[in-house]
Amino acid sequence: MSEQIPFQKEMRFAYGVASPVAPGVRRLVAPNPGPMTDHGTNTYIIGRGNVAVIDPGPESPDHLHALLDELAKTGERVTHILITHTHLDHCAGLPALKQATGALTAGFGSVGLRRTDTLGPGGRSFADGHFTPDIPLRDGEVLSGDDWEITALHTPGHAPDHLCFAYAPAQALFSGDHVMGWNTSVIAPPEGHMGAYLDSLHRLLDYDHTAYFPGHGGWINQPQRLVKAFIMHRRWRENEIIEALQTGAQSVPDITAQVYTGLPEHLERAAQLSVLAHLERLVETGRAETPGSISLEATFSLT
Ligand SMILES: [Zn+2]
Structure with missing residues (x-):
């Protein structure tokens, strides 16, 4: 996409x-x-x-x-x-x-x-x-x-x-x-x-x-x-993250690895932060939840 x-x-x-x-x-x-x-x-x-x-x-x-x-x-x-x-x-x-x-x-x-x-x-x-x-x-x-x-x-x-x-x-x-x-x-x-x-x-x-x-x-x-196109791109990424959550991925690193395949190591942190931003939005809109606060160390699941 x-x-x-x-x-x-x-x-x-x-x-x-x-x-x-x-x-x-x-x-x-x-x-x-x-x-x-x-x-x-x-x-x-x-x-x-x-x-x-x-x-x-x-x-x-x-x-x-x-x-x-x-x-x-x-x-x-x-x-x-x-x-x-x-x-x-x-x-x-x-x-x-x-x-x-x-x-x-x-x-x-x-x-x-x-x-x-x-x-x-x-x-x-x-x-x-x-x-x-x-x-x-x-x-x-x-x-x-x-x-x-x-x-x-x-x-x-x-x-x-x-x-x-x-x-x-x-x-x-x-x-x-x-x-x-x-x-x-x-x-x-x-x-x-x-x-x-x-x-x-x-x-x-x-x-x-x-x-x-x-x-x-x-x-x-x-x-x-x-x-x-940027709006569509983020919508598409959000759907990918929802799919990752559906298959049982919970942590930001696991979700990132599933969504961004073949990512060079130096871009890993940026990708994780971007995934975290999407997860924050999913939590704010009631589609996902996390037991703690929103952070790179948190775990997430669909509601
Ligand atoms: Zn800037």
Whole structure:
């Protein structure tokens, strides 16, 4: 089924060069390629003159200087820094960019989760629990500068503080890590929440955006088609997990081994977290149960 997802993996870019991707939108790719980040984190510049930056990216002097050089060429100034979510590959570069520009920060802000204790699929902490935006953005709020305007959409699932930003001039959505064209999103509890993720996917179908600009990978055309495929993909995975439970698998490792056959060892933990996210949803919707709390060590059965 996963091969039926209409991925859009092509991307033309050069590191260190900000290039236009839509009217009023430039993209600069950070030099942090990897299995979780594709070519690297996309930093977007919106507007001209007094501009906003979406996602500063990782802590990288090269990336910061490329961004500042691009703006210095034309005497432009960053007035706002928008954060889609506080995973470090999106916002570790924030302090340096804020210091260099004095710009105001905007994002969802605290969600009350002890984020510093959270382990990512790589087994290490990958979220910044200390981000307090100058401008907290809630669902539906509009933020504008001299030459740009966005509407924040709260889209939890990949991360509880995840925002997408709708950008009307290009009928586009900055989709962060919620929807990407190169890969499925990581939904890893406790930060990731499958029920919220599916709700956030369904929500995007209410809009008629013609392009998504994701946090990693190239821009996405016909985005609703991709969103529907992601919903179908998760439904299919959920059914596989129900089948595994029906055949008597109870632990997360056993269910994962049954559902993901031939999985390379380095992807095992990520797959287990994804299975756990599905199990959490099955418990929340009353279709499965566990005697203890939801964790990788718990056992599950159908109700
Ligand atoms: Zn992320």
